[in-house]
Structures are given as structure tokens and as C-alpha cells.
Amino acid sequence: MERGRDEIAFTFAGMGRKNPYCCYVVWNGRAPGVYDSWEECAAQVEGFTGAVYKGFESRKDALNAFEQGPKNYIGQQKSPSRSRSGSQEAGAPDPLSLSVDAACSGNPGRLEYRGVDTGTGAEVFRVGPFEEGTVNIGEFLAIVHGLAFLKERGLNLPVYSDSQTAIKWVKDKRANTRLIRTELNDDLFKLISRAETWLHNNTWKNPVHKWNTAAWGEIPADFGRK
Numbered sequence: 001m002e003r004g005r006d007e008i009a010f011t012f013a014g015m016g017r018k019n020p021y022c023c024y025v026v027w028n029g030r031a032p033g034v035y036d037s038w039e040e041c042a043a044q045v046e047g048f049t050g051a052v053y054k055g056f057e058s059r060k061d062a063l064n065a066f067e068q069g070p071k072n073y074i075g076q077q078k079s080p081s082r083s084r085s086g087s088q089e090a091g092a093p094d095p096l097s098l099s100v101d102a103a104c105s106g107n108p109g110r111l112e113y114r115g116v117d118t119g120t121g122a123e124v125f126r127v128g129p130f131e132e133g134t135v136n137i138g139e140f141l142a143i144v145h146g147l148a149f150l151k152e153r154g155l156n157l158p159v160y161s162d163s164q165t166a167i168k169w170v171k172d173k174r175a176n177t178r179l180i181r182t183e184l185n186d187d188l189f190k191l192i193s194r195a196e197t198w199l200h201n202n203t204w205k206n207p208v209h210k211w212n213t214a215a216w217g218e219i220p221a222d223f224g225r226k
Helices: 005-013 040-043 059-068 135-152 164-172 186-201
Strands: 023-027 033-035 052-056 096-105 108-116 123-133 159-161 209-212
Touching: 005 096, 023 040, 023 059, 033 040, 033 059, 033 186, 052 059, 096 135, 108 135, 123 135, 135 159, 135 164, 135 186, 164 209
Parallel strands: 096 159, 159 209
Antiparallel strands: 023 033, 023 052, 096 108, 108 123
């Protein structure tokens, strides 16, 4: 039987690396406010339709965010519209989701990617660095890693990426890169091959959405190195 979204959200938020956030803001929940632990936050949002919340690294930032409202942090809080292609547009991103991103110092250069809980910003996975990679490759691998991560755990949550190129590569089940394979990036190409094989051998229910940077700001998984 498919698990409810509220159960999924609670399970997902507790996964991954150590949570870097000391406080959580609940803008829309049973009792809006600032909470000092995920457990306290979860008590306000688990099972609450339309819950809006986010984690912060300091109490000062959390208090300021609570006063300002969610607009400046996770976008306008209204039902997201959809285009004919099914992509989410300038509504609000779904906080019960996984956001992925990649960073590359140079093109090609040293590459890494990661996935985070969209609602709290908690890091769920991080992979790399790899030598002689590209951002598009990292974005592609991040999406596939995210899809595999969620499928293994039975979580039918959306995945967000700010790379239209990577989303197309995932749809095509092929990383259409022009990067030349070398001794330095051989391990990276092996990972690409594994990702393509996974895409061909698996199905998934998770929608992959384009992150609307213009409307929502940087994707939560952004490395902040621009």
C-alpha cells in the first residue's frame, strides 16, 4: 500500500546526514512559531495539510524569517500551476521533496553534487569530488541518485533540479555529454554508465521538476559558490 505524504515527509526529514539546523520555522501548521528541534517541528506539520516550514542555522535567522513570512525563503505560498508539459511554474515549490544540485570548479573541473530536503535544507547525500567533470554531468548524476535514493525507500516525492539539460538527459536516459574520457575522469564515466543503466532498468513515480530560480531564488541544494 502506498504510504501517505505526511508519513513520507516525517521519514524523509529524518534521513541523511546530520541535520545542520538548530531551529525550524513553522509558518503554516498546528501552532506557527519557531521550534528548537525537528521533533517539535514535526509535531506541528506532520498530518497538517498545506504545512509550510523551513530549517535555519541560527535562532536569530529563524526569528527574522518567522516575522518576514515564507515569501523570501521558499516562494509564494499558493497552489503551484502546471504547464501542459507538467512542469511546475511560478507557484510555490513543494517542501515535501528532494532538491539536487552540482558544483564544478572549472569546465571541466573538480565536480561534486548533493541532494537536500527542500523543506528544511537538511543534506541527504553528497558525492564527490571527481576530477575533470562538468556541471551538466553532476546535475544528471544528482537527479538519478535522488530517484534511486527515493525509490529504495518507497518515497514518491518530487525531485527538483535547476538544470533543464540534466532533466532532458534523465528523460532520454542518456547523458549526452561531449566531455572527453581521460584517465583522470574514468571513475566519473563509470558512474555515468551506472546511472544510465539504472534509468533503463528501473521505473519511478517521482516527478522531476525544473526549479524556478527567477521566482523562488537559488535551489536549496545550491553550494553557494557563485
